[in-house]
Amino acid sequence: xxxxxxxxxVAGFSVRWYGLMIALGIALGIGLAMARERRYGLPRDTVVxxxxxxxxxxxxxxxxxxxxxSWPTYAKNPISALYLWEGGLAIYxxxxxxxxxxxxxxxxxxxxxxxxxxxxxxxxxxxxxxxxWGNFFNQEAYGVAVTNPALQRFxxxxxxxxxxxxxxATFFLRIHLVPHGVRRPxxxxxxxxxxxxxxxxxxxxxPLRRGARPRGxxxxxxxxxxxxxxxxxxxxxxxxxxxxxxxxxKEEALKVESGALNSG
Numbered sequence: 001x002x003x004x005x006x007x008x009x010v011a012g013f014s015v016r017w018y019g020l021m022i023a024l025g026i027a028l029g030i031g032l033a034m035a036r037e038r039r040y041g042l043p044r045d046t047v048v049x050x051x052x053x054x055x056x057x058x059x060x061x062x063x064x065x066x067x068x069x070s071w072p073t074y075a076k077n078p079i080s081a082l083y084l085w086e087g088g089l090a091i092y093x094x095x096x097x098x099x100x101x102x103x104x105x106x107x108x109x110x111x112x113x114x115x116x117x118x119x120x121x122x123x124x125x126x127x128x129x130x131x132x133w134g135n136f137f138n139q140e141a142y143g144v145a146v147t148n149p150a151l152q153r154f155x156x157x158x159x160x161x162x163x164x165x166x167x168x169a170t171f172f173l174r175i176h177l178v179p180h181g182v183r184r185p186x187x188x189x190x191x192x193x194x195x196x197x198x199x200x201x202x203x204x205x206x207p208l209r210r211g212a213r214p215r216g217x218x219x220x221x222x223x224x225x226x227x228x229x230x231x232x233x234x235x236x237x238x239x240x241x242x243x244x245x246x247x248x249x250k251e252e253a254l255k256v257e258s259g260a261l262n263s264g
Contacts, residue, residue, distance in 0.1 A: 005137050017137035018087075025130035026055060029123030040119055042111065049109075050116065054101040061097020062089040087138075091128065098124075136169070143168030 006014045033047040066088045067074055067081045074081045102120070106113040135141040136158065145165045146157040152166040160167050 003137050005139070018134035021134035021137070022089075022131050025127035026051075028130060029120070029127040032126060033120050033123045036119060036122070040115055042115070042119070043109075046109075046111070046116075047119070050102060050105055050120070053105055054098045054120075057101035058094040058098040059084075059089070061100070062091065062094035065090040065093020065096070091131075095124065141170060143170035 003017070005016050005018065007017045007020055008015055030047060030051050033051075037044075037047050063081070063084060069090070070088065080086070098120075099117075102116050103113055105111075106116050132141075139158070139160050139162070142158060142160060145167055146152055151157055152159075155169055157166040158169045159165075
């Protein structure tokens with residue numbers, strides 16, 4: 001599979017797949033954040049305002065990061081650092097620039113930065129996933145040469161025109177793969193006695209009280225926070241069961257009050 005880096009040409013201007021993939025990733029990320037905005041209780045159009053300042057800051061950060069770590073290339077002609085159409089963006093700088101813009105936006109609007117970070121985290125992931133396809137069309141960000149003919153196929157490996165060899169597609173996979181139907185040698189497999197034992201995770205759902213209805217019913221209450229409550233230490237540390245503690249205190253108060261009235 002040997003794709004062309006140019007998607008189409010308009011009036012002599014070539015539009016590359018790399019730019020299209022980056023734009024598509026940004027659009028999908030913004031759309032996902034807009035769909036999740038309401039559940040965080042944020043003001044309307046928060047995502048749009050954040051994108052208007054975050055996306056340019058991410059592009060500038062990505063370019064600065066690339067230029068700084070490739071300065072010998074731009075030292076003779078520093079003005080060429082502004083030639084974005086010649087390529088040269090680093091995702092690390094883009095993330096740093098976007099986070100800095102989000103921090104300044106949160107302080108200006110009086111919003112909680114961690115809430116904004118939680119909102120846009122999936123958008124970063126989907127933008128990175130789609131943008132990596134731009135590396136595929138540009139034939140860059142590849143790994144070591146693949147000499148095994150069984151692995152010289154897409155998407156495990158890609159053919160790079162520059163050297164005429166198949167290389168590991170690191171923008172898709174970062175693990176060592178074994179062809180289908182081929183077992184690893186015995187030396188590569190750990191003996192059974194040296195393998196870590198499998199442990200079943202404890203059941204975190206606490207048992208219901210006797211006579212209580214299923215979860216969601218009006219009679220359902222969370223158990224107490226004591227060591228015999230059936231809860232794990234993590235659940236007790238997180239405060240699970242406070243609602244039932246308060247309800248039980250109210251019930252005992254009502255019993256005491258009713259007993260006092262009956263005795264009177």
